[in-house]
Amino acid sequence: MKWQGVIPAITTPFKQDFSVDADLLVKQVDALVRAGCSGIVALGSLGEGGSLSFDEKKAVLRLCREALKGRASLVAGVAALTTDEACRLAELGREQGADGLMVLPPYVYKGDWRETRAHFAAVVSETALPCMLYNNPIAYGTDVLPEQVLELAEALPNLLAVKESSADVRRVTALTALAGDKLSVLVGVDDLIVEGIAAGAVGWIAGLADALPAESVRLFDLAVEGKAAEAKALYEWFLPLLRGFEPS
16 A cells, blocks of 8 residues: 555445445546546545445445456545444455555544544554544544654554644644654645645645546646646646635
8 A cells, every 4th residue: 555646535426315326436436546546535524434324335445446446545434433333444444455544533522632542543453454544623623743643653553644634734744754754644635735745745635636636636746746837837726626625
């Protein structure tokens, strides 16, 4: 599992009767890979990870794995109300052939650091799959500070990445300074991607890439390659959409 490049957090399409639209999901995943995305995250916030049933999650992961055909990585989102349920989802990800997991703090209840640390430690140690911690204090109310991320990474050998969505680019520099090569830092805020790459991020868990994958991959590549003028022009075109997608 390479925690780098553009890895969209995909939506889960539904039919009119609210069942998962398997055909559209397969087409969506295929289109993202053909546009140059290095992987996908299924069952994230955009993918209704907190509301799908266990069987629906199983079906989504199976369909994504089949659609990918080994061309890109499959990351399974692990989000639940309880640690026990999150551990079950981690095992489900392994069973369905995920290459890695994106692990969230528990929904609803906002624990202190002792409780939050215990949750992440239990879920990540439940699996041998490489894991990415998802830090999004804006959406979920739990903020895992860079020092705390490093504490977890030092205790959990398979915690290898962090999706940083605090919207503070200084978190990227803090994480890279503290962790060095131990952790891959991926930007989780769409309208911070160019700044995040400049600060040391190596990947983008993108949202708007679901709608504009080719443009997202192009923007990421230009930023990584240091082609500032070209990246600036595309970014300026893209920013109104990216800002509209992100919560204020």
